[in-house]
Amino acid sequence: MQLHLYNTLTRKNEPFAPLNGEPVRIYSCGPTVYNYAHIGNMRAFLFPDLLQRVLRVVCGYPVKWVMNITDIEDKIIRDSAIGSSEWLPAMGEQADNPNSNAAKLALHYEREFLNDITTIGIKTSDFYAIPRATDFIDAITDLVRKIVENGYGYVSEGSVYFNLNEWRKAAKYGQLFTIDTENFRAGVRIDADEYERDQVSDFVLWKAHKEGEPSWDFELSGKNLRGRPGWHIECSAMGHASLGLPFDIHTGGVDLRFPHHEDEIAQSKAGYGVETSAFWCHNEFLEVEGTKMSKSKGNFFILRDLLDKGIDPLDFRFAMMSVQYNYVFNFTFFGLESARKARFRIQDYIYDLHETPSETAELKSSYVVELRTEVFAELLNDLHTPKALERVFAYINAHPASGLDQQTRTQLIAFFTELNGIFDVWEIGERPVVTIEIPDDVRELAEQRWQAKKNRDFAAADALRARISERGFVILDTKDAYSIEKA
RNA sequence: GGUCUCGUCGCCUAGUGGCUGGGCAGGACUCUGCAAAAGUCCCUACAGCGGUUCGAAUCCGCUCGAGACCUCCA
Secondary structure (H helix, E strand, O other), X not given: OXXXXXXXXXXXXXXXXXEOEOOEEEEEOXXXXXXXXXXXXXXXXXXXXXXXXXXXXXXXXXXXXXXXXXXXXHHHHHHHOOOOOOOOHHHOOOOOXXXXXXHHHHHHHHHHHHHHHHHOOOOHHHEEEOOEHHHHHHHHHHHHHHHHHOOOEEEEOOEEEEOXXXXXXXXXXXXXXXXXXXXXXXXXXXXXXXXXXXXXXXXXXXXXXXXXXXXXXXXXXXXXXXEEEOHHHHHHHHHHHHOOOOEEEEEEXXXXXXXXXXXXXXXXXXXXXOOOEEEEEEEOOEEEOOEEOOOOOOOOOEHHHHHHOOOXXXXXXXXXXOOOOOOOXXXXXXXXXXXXXXXXXXXXXXXXXXXXXXXXXXXXXXXXXXXXXXXXXXXXXXXXXXXXXXXXXXXXXXXXXXXXXXXXXXHHHHHHHHHHOOOOOOOOOOOOXXXXXXXXXXXXXXXXXXXXXXXXXXXXXXXXXXXXXHOOEEEEEOOXXXXXXXX
């Protein structure tokens, strides 16, 4: 079964096949670890997770999935500087060494990040590698050197810039994004900083060292240009070093199409002489209650905020699957609750399948093969999870578990086990027996109520039920018995 | 100013030119002293205005509205 993916490079849905046969190599732009990741960031990690799971489970490909950690960057430098209010005790002691301070701050947030993605069901064991930028300084400087040697980079005041004018003569710049240099929004320019570049559109490959900032040696043309990597160059070098170029799929958020990914393509081609990736896939943003969420606006939730509200991270994971990855996801708490209910309907169905069929179960092997084919076909259609789930619900509605014979149940359990290899939000097994601690006084009240009810003294029975309810329990009556549950 | 996406039932989501999805919420009934739980059933929407067509939510045009990106950003 072949996966079709929307490729930003061609702006079309295209059939996917691995470049060099197996395995499939995926590179995902990972986090810049300067703070906690917010729930919008999570989408950029859940999307490639879904992608690689579909490739493994549905297509049967082995996958090499790499996600980088950007651990050197302006905000990391700022927040790890001596005297920064962003420094936390958990990061350890600050030293008189900017490199070490930046590394400590980054490591702290890297751990938090790995924790977070594990919480939402991403398995770190699914990664082939999680490279850190600072572990690849040699690869980065090597690439910068190559670019300069090939005539597409120049040094200015100790920094190295990419020469776009020169590059445009050799290749197309603007493959992922239609670049309209004549109409860059007036008045908005990055860094009115002291770096000197020939053209405003030229981007920095290597930034000259500034006092008190982390830096590394870099020998270029017999001179030491001490400094640090530019933002875009890191991914080019790490992708090349960890997967080899070109690889199969590059993922990231839509905002990275330009300039980050565009520059990545240019750098790798200018330095290594090869393309970066066959497919470029971008996830859309997440909004909260209909408005954009961003770090700069500050209207964001981190995962911890949700957990503190008692939200099950699996509900968050499942809610994200209710919208296709390349459409804006509107995060609402009502939507999260909807997702929870929907998730549990499928969960209950799975539990029910594990029960012994009744004598009257007559429905034989009810189209499980068709269900599987349809659901997987939707997943192969550009990871269309909403449609896939619709198929599942339609099936559940048409075939209540109670009416299914053992053979059908066995087939369905096998299917849901496979499906859970992708969604990973259910428990495959029998309904767990929940044992709850019921205090003796609650038992006593319940028994009194039952007697009152039997005596048709409903006023007393209701009063007792109210007291039980105050203790945090509810009474569920059946015909001739009752049970006590936690409210 | 430039580039682009999108407007579907109360909310979220899917959608092929005709056969009128799915989830949540809501309603009705059964059961029950009541309630809860459970079960059965109901809930016909497609921004507006034109056009193409035998027939459009689906194609074309315009209008209105929402949002994104244009070198911090997942």
